[in-house]
Amino acid sequence: MEPINMIKSLLSQLSKHLKIKVLLVFAIASAVTVESVASDDSEEFNPGEMINHHIMDSHVWEIWHGMNVYLPVIIYSEEKGIESFSSANFFDADHNAIPYNGYVMDHDHITLASGDHVLDFSITKNVLFLFIDAGLLLLIFFAVARGYKKNVGKAPKGIQSFFEPIIIFVRDEIVKPNIGPKYERYLPYMLTLFFFIWFGNLLGLLPGAANLTGNIAVTLVLALLTLVITTFSGNKNYWGHIFNTPGVPFALKPIIVPVEIIGIFTKPISLMIRLFVAITAGHIVILSLLSLTFIFHSYLVGIGSTLVVTFINFIELLVATIQAYVFTMFSSLYIGMAVEEHH
């Protein structure tokens, strides 16, 4: 099947299953946003602050306005050692920030009361969603793997039949053409990468969810994994291209070699920045258009911006898939360059 048709049919399948849920979620999302902003009418509405609050990591998971899940704080400082307590301790009954046990939290940044730094290992909102994302992957793909053990030689069943075309797509359209004959060693990593990013992107689009793949630390680790795998699977040919570029006059080597060495690092950095920006900016665009309603104080603008936001949300569904595809494709391209044989 052509890949684009496959993405289309996947999206339509997905939308069939999720249509009612998505509508419900939209309804809740719009209701909640109106409520949360309408409730503090006395203050001036600050879109920048609202957007920042939505895309940044936090010690409190605000499912909707007024319903908070306080996540555990785990911190280490030289004076006090490792300490663990609920982040609810940082708030009084009216949800104002208060110091606790010699620690101060200012805009989700915890320091000692003296102003000294602490190492923060807390289970923040992003970490929680990282766990949810990983748990989803384990749950779904153990089920799919069980399906393959049970239905050997038979047609796939249930959830297995939903994921089989996607797995085949990643294998045949992304990994195989870019890595070449040795693709099988890297296929598990590539599939994990694709589904982790895809699920993370989709999770991030849910209202109340964390902006997981729009966090630069998460994308940094993903890009670092690709860098490590590329570096360790590089063959003689790959390193030869970097340190002794063939076909280049000797006088140019002092210029070419540093450029090639920088090139090792710019590749994963571009992966990191691309995913981070695509997802974060998507959230910023949605939230900016939504806040137009509250800037203009008008129902008419509200109807218009709701329509536009709904449209952008569907584009974001597409972007979620394309960014997972692009990240996996460039990762396999870089690994493919490292394992390519001389020809």
Place this chain on the structure above:
Amino acid sequence: MLLSILMDMSLAIMGAGIGSGLVAIGAGLGIGRIGGSAMEAMARQPEAAGRVQTAMLVIAALIEVIALFGVVVCFLISLKG
């Protein structure tokens, strides 16, 4: 005089707006070129339309990210205001 202009945050916000507009022009040109070439390619070889469309979408996504850089920078500057 110069210092008061440099310290004026509203000018910085205006600059952010102009900058993101320029980025949008660049991205528009890029996506326009991709779209035009893809249409031509599809018209010449309708049997390759699926493959052309996939490649077009991927490259358009790459350019879109550049446009979104503009959004992020504009957002960060306007936050300081």
